[in-house]
Structure formats: structure tokens, C-alpha cells
């Protein structure tokens with residue numbers, strides 16, 4: 215069944231009002247479109263848990279620190295609606311830009327601490343844009359549960375903090391990263407890679423897995439993994455922005471004896487910036 219596409223908040227509210235009266239549990243899956251199996255796994259998880267599911271598609275200009283990245287971001291609304299059809303979701307909310315940022319919009323939601331490192335350091339302003347739009351989407355949809363991918367693990371932590379701090383009554387649920395058979399984390403930005411670029415990109419997962427294995431085996435380790443960074447450059451990445459072991463809860467850099475830990479990376483290949491992260495099992 216193809217879900218209705220709603221562009222105006224009033225139309226969304228009319229639906230959610232009806233659902234609330236029926237005491238339906240509402241789930242929301244926020245996306246920027248160009249849907250792939252990673253997004254679809256979130257829709258599936260939401261549908262399994264909730265009576266009603268809304269997938270939102272909005273390419274949020276406020277979270278793009280790089281104007282070229284915003285221009286090149288894929289926009290494939292009709293295909294996206296087709297891909298969602300088998301999941302029986304209840305509505306696709308593709309807000310007109312003025313529903314999110316009306317004339318004179320002057321509010322920013324900013325989470326401190328968790329946003330200082332990694333994506334926050336390399337994409338200035340990015341998380342203010344994310345927190346602001348996600349707060350709006352939570353309030354507009356009035357969902358009970360929201361589904362986010364662990365591929366964007368830092369984003370997941372920040373969104374959870376934001377909802378708690380602002381008393382938005384929503385449960386933020388993290389879902390596992392879906393990967394290509396090569397191990398590469400699925401991402402809309404992968405579409406911009408050549409065949410050779412895809413091969414190089416997959417090396418990142420192998421290098422990260424080997425590091426996690428070494429850590430779990432108790433090997434000596436420098437939290438910023440200089441040898442692994444060198445391996446990525448040798449494999450064809452043009453730049454490694456970070457490759458770091460951090461606490462999975464506070465996102466602080468860790469001595470390796472501290473757990474739970476996660477290994478995080480961001481690196482560029484063919485001008486495309488790819489992020490990933492992996493859990494490190496408790497010692």
C-alpha cells in the first residue's frame with residue numbers, strides 16, 4: 215500500500231489527532247530521503263512496534279555546513295514512496311520548507327558537550343541544525359517513539375539528550391547499522407562513489423573490524439589509532455578526519471580499559487565523506 219504524502223502540517227495534525235483519539239501508538243522515522251535498506255530497516259522496526267508510522271523526508275538546509283554537499287544531496291521522492299510501499303507505513307510527511315522554517319524563524323536548539331567532538335568538530339553548526347529540525351519533527355508529529363540508525367551514533371545520542379532535556383515525551387530508539395555485503399555502511403552518499411571508490415570505502419570497515427578485534431584481544435592501543443589511519447590513506451582515502459575510541463555513553467576519549475566503548479571514524483574518498491562506528495565488546 216502506498217502511504218499518502220502530506221506536505222502541510224495541518225494535514226498531518228488532522229491524521230495524528232484521529233490516531234490519538236483511537237489511542238494508537240505513533241512511531242516516526244526522520245530521514246532526508248534517498249532511501250536505502252538502512253532507512254527501510256527503521257521503518258520496519260517502527261511498524262513492528264507501533265500502530266501508526268510516519269516517515270518524514272526533509273533535506274534540512276540548516277544541518278549542511280558545506281553548500282556543495284547540500285546541492286549534491288540526492289532527491290528521489292517518488293522512488294522513496296515506492297520503496298516504502300511494502301512496509302505499510304501510514305504517512306509520508308514531506309513538509310514544505312515553510313512548515314519547518316517559516317518567515318522570521320529565529321530559534322535554534324543547541325545541545326552542548328556531546329556536540330563538541332567528531333561530527334561536531336568537523337561539521338560546525340551541523341548538530342544545531344539537526345537538533346532544531348528533529349525537535350520540530352518530534353513536536354509536529356507528536357510521535358510516541360522515534361527510530362534512528364546507529365550509523366549516525368553521535369546524532370542518536372544528541373537527539374536522545376535533546377528530547378530528555380526538553381521534556382519531549384518521546385522514546386528515542388537506536389537501530390543497528392545495515393551494511394552492504396562488503397561491510398560498507400549503507401548511506402545515501404555512497405551513490406556518489408565510483409566502483410573503485412566503493413572498493414576503497416569498504417576497506418574502512420575491514421580496518422575498523424581488525425582494530426576492534428585487537429582491542430577485544432587486549433592488544434596495546436592508542437585511542438586515535440595512528441597505524442589504522444595510515445592504512446586507510448594507503449588504501450586510497452584522501453583524508454581521515456578521525457578514527458577514535460570513545461566511551462559509548464559520554465563520547466569522551468577513553469583509556470582502553472574503560473567500557474562500554476565504541477570505535478568511530480570519518481574519512482573521505484572521491485570527495486565523499488563517509489562515517490561509521492562499531493561497538494567494542496566488554497572485556
Ligand SMILES: Nc1ncnc2c1ncn2[C@@H]1O[C@H](COP(=O)(O)OP(=O)(O)OP(=O)(O)O)[C@@H](O)[C@H]1O
Pocket residue numbers: 244245246247251252253255256361362363364365366389390391392393399400401402403404
Ligand atoms: N546503514 C544504515 N543503517 C541503519 N540506519 C541508517 C543507515 N543509514 C542511515 N540510517 C539512518 O537513517 C536515518 C536517516 O538518515 P539519512 O537520511 O541521513 O541517511 P544517510 O544514508 O545517513 O544519508 P547520509 O548520506 O546523509 O549519511 C538516520 O537515523 C540514520 O542514522
Ligand SMILES: CC(C)(CO)[C@@H](O)C(=O)[O-]
Pocket residue numbers: 244245246272274277344347348366369
Ligand atoms: C535526523 C535527520 C533526518 C535530521 O534532518 C538527519 O540528520 C538524518 O537523516 O540523519
Ligand code: BAL
Pocket residue numbers: 277278366369
Ligand atoms: N546522516 C546524518 C545527516 C547528515 O549527514 O547531514
